[in-house]
Amino acid sequence: MSAGRRILALHLGVLAALLLLQFALPPYHHTNVARILVLAGYAIGYNVLLGYTGLMSLGHAMFFAAGMYGAGLPVYYLGVGAPAAFGLGLASGVGLALAFGLMALRTSGPSFLIVSLMFAQALFLATLYFNDVTLGDQGFILSDKLAPLGLGGAQFGFHEPGVKYNVALAIFAACLATALALRLSALGRVLIGIRENEERTRLLGYDSFRYKLVALGVSGALASAAGAGYALLFSYVGSTFASILFSIYPLLWTLLGGVGTVLGPLLGTALMFYLVDTVSGVTSSYLLFVGAALIALVLWFPQGLLGTVRSRWLPWLP
Amino acid sequence: MAAVAPLLATQALSKHFGGLAAVREVSLQIQSGEIRAIIGPNGAGKTTLVGMICGRHVPSSGRILYRGSDITALRPWQRLRLGIAYTFQVTSIFKGLSCYENVALPAQRGLMQGFFARLAPGEPAVAARVRAALEAVGLADLAGQRADELAYGHQRLLELAMALATGPQLLILDEPTQGLAEGEITAFCALIRRVAEQATVLLIEHNMQVVLALARRVTVMDAGEILAEGTPAEIERHPAVQKAYLGR
Numbered sequence: 001m002s003a004g005r006r007i008l009a010l011h012l013g014v015l016a017a018l019l020l021l022q023f024a025l026p027p028y029h030h031t032n033v034a035r036i037l038v039l040a041g042y043a044i045g046y047n048v049l050l051g052y053t054g055l056m057s058l059g060h061a062m063f064f065a066a067g068m069y070g071a072g073l074p075v076y077y078l079g080v081g082a083p084a085a086f087g088l089g090l091a092s093g094v095g096l097a098l099a100f101g102l103m104a105l106r107t108s109g110p111s112f113l114i115v116s117l118m119f120a121q122a123l124f125l126a127t128l129y130f131n132d133v134t135l136g137d138q139g140f141i142l143s144d145k146l147a148p149l150g151l152g153g154a155q156f157g158f159h160e161p162g163v164k165y166n167v168a169l170a171i172f173a174a175c176l177a178t179a180l181a182l183r184l185s186a187l188g189r190v191l192i193g194i195r196e197n198e199e200r201t202r203l204l205g206y207d208s209f210r211y212k213l214v215a216l217g218v219s220g221a222l223a224s225a226a227g228a229g230y231a232l233l234f235s236y237v238g239s240t241f242a243s244i245l246f247s248i249y250p251l252l253w254t255l256l257g258g259v260g261t262v263l264g265p266l267l268g269t270a271l272m273f274y275l276v277d278t279v280s281g282v283t284s285s286y287l288l289f290v291g292a293a294l295i296a297l298v299l300w301f302p303q304g305l306l307g308t309v310r311s312r313w314l315p316w317l318p
Numbered sequence: 319m320a321a322v323a324p325l326l327a328t329q330a331l332s333k334h335f336g337g338l339a340a341v342r343e344v345s346l347q348i349q350s351g352e353i354r355a356i357i358g359p360n361g362a363g364k365t366t367l368v369g370m371i372c373g374r375h376v377p378s379s380g381r382i383l384y385r386g387s388d389i390t391a392l393r394p395w396q397r398l399r400l401g402i403a404y405t406f407q408v409t410s411i412f413k414g415l416s417c418y419e420n421v422a423l424p425a426q427r428g429l430m431q432g433f434f435a436r437l438a439p440g441e442p443a444v445a446a447r448v449r450a451a452l453e454a455v456g457l458a459d460l461a462g463q464r465a466d467e468l469a470y471g472h473q474r475l476l477e478l479a480m481a482l483a484t485g486p487q488l489l490i491l492d493e494p495t496q497g498l499a500e501g502e503i504t505a506f507c508a509l510i511r512r513v514a515e516q517a518t519v520l521l522i523e524h525n526m527q528v529v530l531a532l533a534r535r536v537t538v539m540d541a542g543e544i545l546a547e548g549t550p551a552e553i554e555r556h557p558a559v560q561k562a563y564l565g566r
Contacts, residue, residue: 186426186429186430186444189419189422189423189426190423192412192415192419193412193423196412196413196414196415197410197412199374199410200406200410200411200412201423202393202394202395203372203373203374203394203395203398203404204395204398204423204424204427204480204484205395205398205399205424205427205484206395206427207393207395
C-alpha cells in the first residue's frame with residue numbers, strides 16, 4: 001500500500017470506528033464522546049498553529065468563544081436557525097483570528113504567547129463587562145430557542161442523543177479532514193518549514209508572515225467551528241468558555257496526544273476528558289492528577305503519545 | 319566589459335551595526351556567467367555584504383541593482399523569486415526533516431504560481447525537481463534520510479541542493495567548503511563548475527586553492543571595503559593583498 005493510501009485508510013478507519021461506536025456506547029458515554037469529538041475539533045485547530053506552524057498560543061479560548069457567542073447570541077436574541085448560526089460563529093472566529101493575526105504576528109515565540117493571552121483575557125473580560133447582553137458567567141441556555149434541523153421532511157432536535165453525536169462527529173470529521181489536507185499540502189510543507197527554521201524558509205522564497213496568517217485563520221476557523229458546535233449541541237453559552245482555562249486545555253490535549261500529529265489531539269482530548277471524569281468521581285482535587293499525568297508525559301513521552309509512536313514505530317504517520 | 323550590463327551591481331552599499339561599519343560604500347559588479355570569489359580576513363564584511371544582496375540584512379545606505387533594476391527595497395522571498403539564492407555559512411538545513419522534504423520546500427516554490435497551483439503544485443513535478451537537485455549534488459540515494467543523521471559534508475551538499483532546487487540565476491555560496499575534507503573539496507569544485515554552466519556564482523571562500531581553481535575574478539575585502547579586484551593571478555601578486563590577507 002502506498003503511503004498516501006495508508007494514511008487515507010487510517011483516517012477513514014478512525015472516522016468509521018467513531019460512527020459505529022455510537023451503537024455500542026451506553027447513554028452516559030454517548031454524550032461524553034459527543035463532547036470529546038467537538039473538543040477534539042478545537043484541539044485539532046490548536047494543533048494547526050502549534051504543531052504545524054510552531055506558534056504557541058495561550059489565547060485560543062477567544063476563537064472558541066467567538067464561535068460560541070457568534071452562534072449563540074443570534075439564536076438567543078434573533079431566533080436564527082442552527083445552520084446560519086453555525087456560519088455566523090465560524091465567520092466570527094475567522095474574522096477575529098485574521099484581525100488578531102495582523103497585529104500579533106509581528107511577534108513570535110514567548111511574546112506571541114503573551115500577546116495571545118492578553119487578547120483572550122480582553123475578550124473574556126468583555127463577556128463579563130457586557131453582561132446585560134451575554135449574561136456573563138451565568139450564561140444562557142439555547143434549548144428552547146433553537147428550532148430543530150429539518151432535512152428532507154424529517155425533523156432533528158438537538159436534544160436527541162443521536163443527532164448530538166452525529167453532528168459532533170460531522171464537525172470533528174471536517175476538522176480532521178482540514179488538518180490532514182493541510183498537513184499533506186504544499187502549504188503544510190511551508191508551515192513546517194517555518195516551524196523548523198523561519199529565516200531559512202524566508203530565504204527559500206516564502207513570505208512567512210502571510211503563511212502564518214493563513215495558519216492562524218485556519219486554526220481560528222476550526223476552533224470557532226468547535227465553539228459554535230458546542231453551543232448548539234450542548235445548548236449553553238457562558239463566559240467560562242472564554243476563560244484562560246479553555247486556552248490551556250487545547251494545549252494540554254495536544255501535548256498529551258502528540259504535537260504535530262493529525263490524530264494526536266483526538267487521543268489527548270479523549271484521555272484527558274476521561275482522566276478528569278474518572279478522578280473527579282473520587283476527589284475534588286482532580287487537577288492534582290492532571291498535573292501528575294503531565295509530569296509523567298514530559299518525563300517519558302515528551303513528544304506526546306502519537307509523537308512517540310511515530311518516532312519509534314510508524315514514521316509515515318502524518 | 320563595461321558595455322555589458324552586469325547581472326548584479328552594488329552602488330556605495332553600506333551597513334552599520336550600531337557604531338560599527340561592517341560594510342563601507344562597496345561598489346561591486348558581477349557579470350552574468352562568471353564565478354566570482356570574495357576573499358578577506360574574518361570580520362572583513364563579506365557575509366554582511368552578501369547578506370544585503372540576498373535580503374537578510376537591510377542596507378544602511380546605497381543601492382543594489384539586479385539585471386538593471388533596483389532591488390534594494392525587495393524582501394528576501396521576492397529576491398529569491400528573481401533567481402537570487404543563498405547558502406548559509408553555518409549549515410542551515412531543516413534538521414528534523416528528511417533530505418527529500420528539505421529540498422521539496424524550495425523545489426515547490428517555482429511551481430506555486432496561480433491560485434490552484436499554490437494549494438497543490440503537483441507532487442510528481444515537485445518530486446522530479448527534488449530528484450534532479452539531489453542527483454546534482456550526489457545525494458539521491460539518501461533522499462529518505464533525516465538531515466541531522468547525515469555526515470557533515472553531506473549536510474553541506476544538502477544545503478547546496480536546496481539552493482539549486484530554486485533554479486537560481488545568481489547563486490551565493492558563503493564559505494561552502496568550510497569543514498570539508500580534501501577529497502570532498504575536489505569533488506565540490508567540480509560540482510560548482512557544473513553549476514556555473516547554468517548560473518552565475520558568487521563565492522565567499524577562505525581556501526585559496528578553491529579560489530584559484532574556480533574563480534575567474536577575485537574581490538578582496540578588508541575592514542568593510544574593497545581592497546583589490548582582479549584575476550586570481552593579479553590578486554596573488556597584489557602587494558596590499560599579500561600584506562593584508564595572504565600574510566607575506
